[in-house]
Amino acid sequence: MTATTSDEGAAVPVTIRDVARASGVHISTVSRTFSAPHLVNPETRVRVLACAEDLGYRPNRAARALITGRTHNIGLIIADIANPFFPPLIKAAESQARHRDYHVFVADTNEDPTAEEELVHALAKQVDGVLLCSPRMSNSLIEQLSREVPLVVVNRQVTGLPCVLMDVGQGARSAIEHLVGLGHRSIALLGGPRSSWTNREMRRAASAAARAGGAELTVLGPNAPTEVGGSAIAEQVRRSGVSAVLAYNDLMAIGLIEGLDALGVRVPQEVSVVGVDDITLSRLTRPKLTTVATPTGAAGRTAVDMLLQQDIESPRGARGSGAGTALGVRRTTAQVMLQTDLVIRDSTGPGPYARPARPLAAPRGPDPHCPAGPGTPTTATGDAVAS
Amino acid sequence: MTATTSDEGAAVPVTIRDVARASGVHISTVSRTFSAPHLVNPETRVRVLACAEDLGYRPNRAARALITGRTHNIGLIIADIANPFFPPLIKAAESQARHRDYHVFVADTNEDPTAEEELVHALAKQVDGVLLCSPRMSNSLIEQLSREVPLVVVNRQVTGLPCVLMDVGQGARSAIEHLVGLGHRSIALLGGPRSSWTNREMRRAASAAARAGGAELTVLGPNAPTEVGGSAIAEQVRRSGVSAVLAYNDLMAIGLIEGLDALGVRVPQEVSVVGVDDITLSRLTRPKLTTVATPTGAAGRTAVDMLLQQDIESPRGARGSGAGTALGVRRTTAQVMLQTDLVIRDSTGPGPYARPARPLAAPRGPDPHCPAGPGTPTTATGDAVAS
DNA sequence: CGTGGTGCTGCAAAGGTTTGCAATGAAGTA
DNA sequence: TACTTCATTGCAAACCTTTGCAGCACCACG
Incomplete structure (x- = not known):
């Protein structure tokens, strides 16, 4: 029974009916066996299972979904x-889903809003729910x-x-405070895509933090959130005369460093650069990137949890063929905000107003050197998801 | 008709039957309309289409697949x-498929063989075919x-x-010849995963090329095909006393450079390093990586083409409920080999036996400086795919 | 011996779509 | 006028599975 898989190269799909015939029971019994x-x-049960194993039967998930309304995708x-x-987000989501x-x-x-919409439609009937990551389409369309x-x-x-957010506001604030603490008073913010929520949040928080720290913040952008977007704006950064830059993400930051290097501007000696995301790459470039670590893994896991939570209550395509379920009631409006952390590496250094006595160090926050546990939700995950 | 989408927040799925009722025809007519x-x-037709649009009808792909046997996934x-x-491979495949x-x-x-198998099973009934990229399971299981x-x-x-292969053999040969031409006589090959076909090919070709060039090749590995895998073996590389290294892929090469740097060994002054893949990252590290460019985009496109080619002839789950189709005949055994190209950047330099007169340059091959069109199939794609 | 309960199984409808076949009607041809 | 052809549409089976309901046999209890 264990490995009796007969090697009859069956390209012909074996259905529940074949198993029923082989084991001498009705198809419904086979169905129930599974x-x-x-x-x-x-x-x-054992007889049916043996036959199924023997024939290489595998339930047709599509057919099952047709009647249960749940695809398990x-x-x-x-x-x-x-x-x-x-x-990392994808991997975390996959692992959580597998469990x-x-x-x-x-x-x-x-990055194409049209493709986004089309994909949601294509997926709609083949999955039980969709995770939309950094969507580019409009809120109303969503x-x-x-x-x-x-x-x-x-x-x-x-x-x-239901939304999963990362507290980039707090991250941007930490980054600005770090720079101010290093003696920078003229800082640029490299904006990302216009339609990005993250972009707005960063800008809001960075402005406030700069004001509070007595620094001047110049916003440059919007830009493409890629290395190219970063290197393309290097010249403008140099002309602006700032001594430090906070980039929309690590890719842009790295591109910027490249671009500045090509212009003969050294990082961090002449300009300090901070990124956001803490992608693995940020540890491999030279100088290693100071960046705001975002809890991508936690975000993936949380998103899957929220989706499944929401799903369980509403088995779509329910048997009762009527508008019996009150509409608009089942909405889970929970929104989770995940914490971010500043990771200080080599792309930031003392600025023009640095106090010489003090060695360069993080200006605030407990133990800023890559603490082990980023990703702890700020607004209690448990509560929010449970609601 | 264009934008009459009534905003009745219909969570109740609208089926072909609703459209039929609304437009006063039989469901089969609606089906045929689409x-x-x-x-x-x-x-x-226009009446039906209007009603469909109005009701926000979308064909249920799962149900359609159930009877046609084709999911269009x-x-x-x-x-x-x-x-x-x-x-890049994924994006190319997606774009080709979309067309x-x-x-x-x-x-x-x-990288888990078990997960691979499980996923093929899970996908089997929901897609028309599967592209298996760099699989880790056994040939027989595949x-x-x-x-x-x-x-x-x-x-x-x-x-x-049907297989899509990249000519890493040729790539390895070019790399070795490049190194030999630079004056290196003692070269290490950093192996990748043991079950990797690419790994075997590289080893075979690199050995031959080294022998032909009068150089000695040391094989180190197998290693994990990641930065960590590369940096972990840096110490061993230094001890081996080689003046040049060809790594299984760029990630390992970059990791190795990191690792050597930590040991105080400078690249390319003391050791030259060549990678494989030409990932975007290889342009961003310092020194920029000399590497063998693999035509990942072309691979994705070709694979999709081959799959669809193969698919079209055999509409699985055909109506005739018998073993009418001769089994084993429809196999498309075409195998396509795609060309690779050596891209010379800054991680390789003169070796101990360099002839001082000659400036460092590519030893052979026409115009090795990142020619525009890598990815042209060696064994004519057209023929192979058409077979 | 009758009644009720329980454990197992079969029956058939349902889910949304496609498609071979037949029916209809109209137009064209002899 | 009668016969063929064609375009259009309806009918119903089929795809593979799940599931409410009913039937059956068996057991225990009164």
Whole structure:
């Protein structure tokens, strides 16, 4: 029974009916053997299982989904897989989903809002829910799509929808305070895509922090959130005369450093640079990048949890063929904010107003040197998700 | 008709039946309106389309697949999304599939053979075929799985299955010749995973090239194909006394450079390093990496083409409920080999036996400086795929 | 011996779509 | 006028599975 798999090169798909015939029971019994084993006689069960194993039977998930309304699949829509920010999130989501007996299908949109919409439609009937990561489409469109399939949004705040956010505001504040503490008084913020929620949050928080620290903040952008976007603006950064830069993400920061290097501007001696995301790459460039670590893994896990939570209550395509369920009630509006952390490496150094006595160090925050546990939710995850 | 989408927040799925009722025709007519428009009266057609648009009808792909046997989805199984080698491949495959009206679902296996197998099973009934990229499972298992769902293998040679390969053999040869030309006579090859086809090919070709060039080749490994794998072996590289290294991939090469740097060994002054893949990262590290560019985009496109080619001939789950189709005949055994190119940057320099007169340059090959068109198939793609 | 309960199994409908076949009607041809 | 052809549409089976309901046999209890 264990490895009796007969090697009959069966390209012909074997169905539940074949198993039923082979084991001399009705198809419903076979079905129950898999989906409700406690309802079938142990003897019958082993016989059916043996036959199934022997024939190489595998339940057709699509057919099952047609009637149960649950596919046990999750869709994961990503703006750009090539951005190293996402893989950790994807992996975390996949692992979390696997534990819950779900599979994850990833789709890349190439930063194209149209592709995003189309993909949601394509996925709608083949998954139980969709995780929308850093979406580029409008809030209203997202809301509209959320009526077609359960949605959880990551890195974007959409009222009425479950969202997983990272506290980039706090991150930007820490970064600015770090720079101010190093003696920088003229700082540039390299903006990302215009439609990015993260972008707005960073700008808001950075402005406030700069004001509080007596520094001047120049906003440059919007820019493409890539190395190219960063290197392209190097010249402008130099002309602006700032002594420090906070970039929208690590990719831009790295590109900027490249660009400045090409212009003969040295980092961190002449200009300090801070990124956001703490992608693995940021540890490998020279100088190693000072950056705001975002809890991408935790975000992936949390998003999956929220989606499944939301799903469980509403088995779509329920048997009762009527508008019996009150509409709009099942919305889970929980929004989770995850904590970020400043990681200080080699791309930041003393600025023009540095106090010479004090050695360079983090200006505030407990133990800023890459603390072990980023990702602890600020607004209690438990509460929010449970609601 | 264009934007009459009534905003009735319909969470209740609208089916073909609703459209039929609304437009006063039979469901089969509605079905034909979408899947065979030429069979329905133009007037009826516009009426049905209008109703469908109005109700926000979207065909249920799962249900359609149940009867047609074709989902218009492609599965893409990747060993490790976090490896920057893959995103370009994924994007190319997606774009190619989109042109053919197919969607791509990506799944990451975390380099785990078991996960690979499970994913193929999970995907089997939900996609029309699967692209297996750099698989870690055994050839026999792959063959077995290929009876369950059409498969195309990338970066691995499996007899009897369609494969897309990159000519890393040629790449390794070019790299070794480059190093020999620079005056290196003692070279190390940093091996990758043991089960990797690429690994074997490189080793074979590198040995031959070294012998031909009068150099000695030391093989170190196997190693994990990551930065960590590279940096971990730095000490051993130094002890081995070689003046040049060819690494299994760029990630390892970059890790090695890091590791050597930590040991105080300078690249390329003391040791030259060559990678493979030409990931974007290789342009951003310092020194910029000399590497063998692999045509990942072309590989993704070709793989999709081959899969679809193979698919078209065999509409799985055909109507005729018998073993009518001759089994084993439809196998497309085409194997495509894509060309690679050496890209010379800053991580390689003159070795102990360099002839001082000659300035450092590429030893052979036409115009080795990043020619525009890597990815042209060696064995004519057209023929192979068409077979 | 009758009644009720329990454990197991079969029956058939349902889910949303496609598609071969037949029916209809109209137009064209002899 | 009668016959063929064609375009359009309806009918119903089929795809593979799940699940409420009913039937059956068996046991225990009164």
